[in-house]
Amino acid sequence: MIDRGGSEALDTCVHCGFCLQACPTFLATGDEADSPRGRIDLMRALETGELAPDDPALRLHLDRCLGCRGCEPVCPSGVGYGRGIEAARAMLATRRRPPALARAALRALTSPGPSRIVYALARMLRATGIPRRLAGWGRFRFAMGMLAATRPTRNAKRGTRNTRAAASSAFRVPTSALLFRGCVMDGLFSHVHDATVRTLGVNGWAVGETPGQVCCGALHAHAGLREEARLLARANVAAFGEGDVPIVVNSAGCGAMLKEYGHLIGAAGFAARVRDVTELLTAGGGPRPGAPVDVQVAYDPPCHLLHAQRIADEPLRVLGAIPVLRIVSLPDAAQCCGSAGLFTLLQPAMSRAVLAPKLASLRTAAPQVVATGNPGCVMQLGAGLAASGLSAAVRHPVELLDESYGAAGYYA
């Protein structure tokens, strides 16, 4: 058997086209080459050698794939599109290095040394409030909007600050779940980590820390840097060690990647331990109801939760544990927001085109809060809302639950 590196996942495609309307980029351009079916044609031609890896048109259309995997849950034949596109991108990366901007962003966001400085500077800039005032359209102003969107909401409950040392000592019970901290989540969303630990604690989970863990490697894999992704994966598998303690993740993109470690490096045992925070909170009939929070919320499912991990109901059940909170439904909520990791930086025009219909439906629905469980989506939606002059805040579902629990006095 030849190792086809994941391309075999595309073999079941019979060209029916039932994926077309699930593809945000096809909806934006109407072009078959920007559709899953068309890209599968391109990937097959790449694999057979009919098209060369340096074919500019091939690269353009494969690069323009968000990797949202919205095509997978609608495919009757179960085509493994996500695995196929990563295989294709890995093949392309052997011929050409990812663009300089991608490499710079990967280094700044994911490598342990430089990223610590970058995030520290970003937090300082964020604290000045300047990014929020600069937020708008255009590359720079959109990036400012993204940074501003990572700011913890002011009325969030300031509970026990979850430093790495405090987290494990806060509970006298044995650790029953291990937190995956990630890179962007740790650098800019530590308040979501805090909320994750606190809300899980209320629901009987003692969340422990794991030293030596690194970035999940999702951004590398999406960019075709499969070897780099494998290195990171092996480091994480070593850090979390043996055992069956669940590994809890609050970033949909990281969760989807960690669950892929079986395919990536054969670490199926590790992958089986990975749980999204909403999976753990809803295990055993939970989560425990909190105090009322009077707010109107639109839930926007992250693609890597809904399509890649097929987690649909759990986040809604988490929000459902908050009395009075009202959920407004959005048409086409299942569609990608255009964030897609580095995509928003590398393909700004397509990213904004994919975001536009989402913003239009948010303008109509006018929620006070948009809830979504992935850092990229929080930043993309936050920047888009700010640029459009819409006042809704974007928050992780566990932040809202945390606020509800704080008001209920569970942390007293």
Added chain:
Amino acid sequence: MITAGLVEALTGIVGARHVRTAPAERLTYARDGLPTHRRVPAVVVLPGSRDELAAVVRLLAAHDVPFVPRGAGTGLSGGALADGAAVLLVLTRLNRILSLDPSNRVAVVEPGVVNARLSAAAAPHGLHYAPDPSSQTACTIGGNVAENAGGPHCLKYGVTAQHVLALEVVLADGRVVELGSPSGEPWGPDMVGLFVGSEGNFGIATRIAVRLLPQPRAVRTLLAAFASLRAAGEAVSAVIASGIVPAALEMMDQSCIRAVEDSVYAAGYPRDAAAVLLVELDGHSDDAVVAETETVHGLLSAHGAASIRVAADARERERLWQGRKKAFGAMGRLSRDLVVQDAVVPRSALPEVLEAIGRIAATYQLTVSNVFHAGDGNLHPNISFDARVPGLRTRVDAASTEIMEACVAAGGTITGEHGVGLDKLRYMPLIFDAESLAAMRAVRRVWDPEERVNPGKVVPVHACREWSGLRIADRGLRIEQQARSPAQSAIDNPQSAIAPRGAR
């Protein structure tokens, strides 16, 4: 001739982003939903408005360049493929619902509007667009018009032709004409009826006025399992003979059931059944629908249904239908390559024809799955195979031909709803003599004297359907004997039947 100058002029009309010339991009348009045919177009153009489209067509006329319209590319006869001498006009960007008038129950849409999106837009008004091809979540109304698309619920509500009221059409020379009237039958010949099902040979519909129907107030959906295809086929005839007109009456065989049950569209079909029937009854009075449901239930039992399930609610009904409608796409689970056939036989011949298909499959050692509109005898045998196996493709083609011949011999015809396109050109002589084919060509030349729109593909599908029954019944064996030789030669050498314009 397609020249650099022409490409530049096309770019001038629609913008550089919407003219595709790179080999990789053209390659993605080389196939439709029947991937055994492959043709790479010379240029792909995606116009953004009716005026852009008309300007493009005028330009192509001036350069004497043939062109092919394409919607979502979900067609199943190779009808929307363009070769290296033609320009492919992709209509996906013409996707606006121009008006939706609930009181007159009429919608006017552009050709690229997706079928299911029209029904979704009509739903808040209690209305829907009735023709529901299985690909309705992807296919476009323009393509539906070109192919005179059917769908499960066309058994009761009629095919696309019964739902199109008026059309605005860009002709081959770029003139824009209006056909029919949204407010009633105009004087003169039924030009809309002629255009619907013309497979892109008469021009491109740019605005389509369609009838919307009220959603039925009462609906019941039954799923009946049978131990043999014959028993299921006989039950179909019994239901129809009872005088009840089901909204839909569909059959799936075991191979198909299992492919669906392995997919995300698993609907709870019994995996061990040789066949299932999906019967839907609807109307405005719940009592009447309940009474019909009881009658059908009794008929299905009397014809040997091993189990019968009635969908408890709208959600279960939706699941039963999703399984049926996505079955074609689930065939990739059986093997990596697929051809789907489309033929119509008299309902009463269903049991014999299904058995004949089974025998042909066994002879050629092929996997054939059947999923089809049993209520109107419209068969869809799916042949799964692996094209990488040497010689297999030849066997698949031979089996396809034998299946088609068996259907024609049983008094049927070569397409129910997928159209002739490229794939069925070779079967046309099975049912039409040269005189008839010449007449069809003459009609086509009234619309497109130079035969530049969708060249090399043939004839209105509804015409086939109406004529074939008569001809086969009248002439019986004589037709078959006479027709065999041209058909055979077309099969041996498919290119002969699709020779470029002017070569005949």
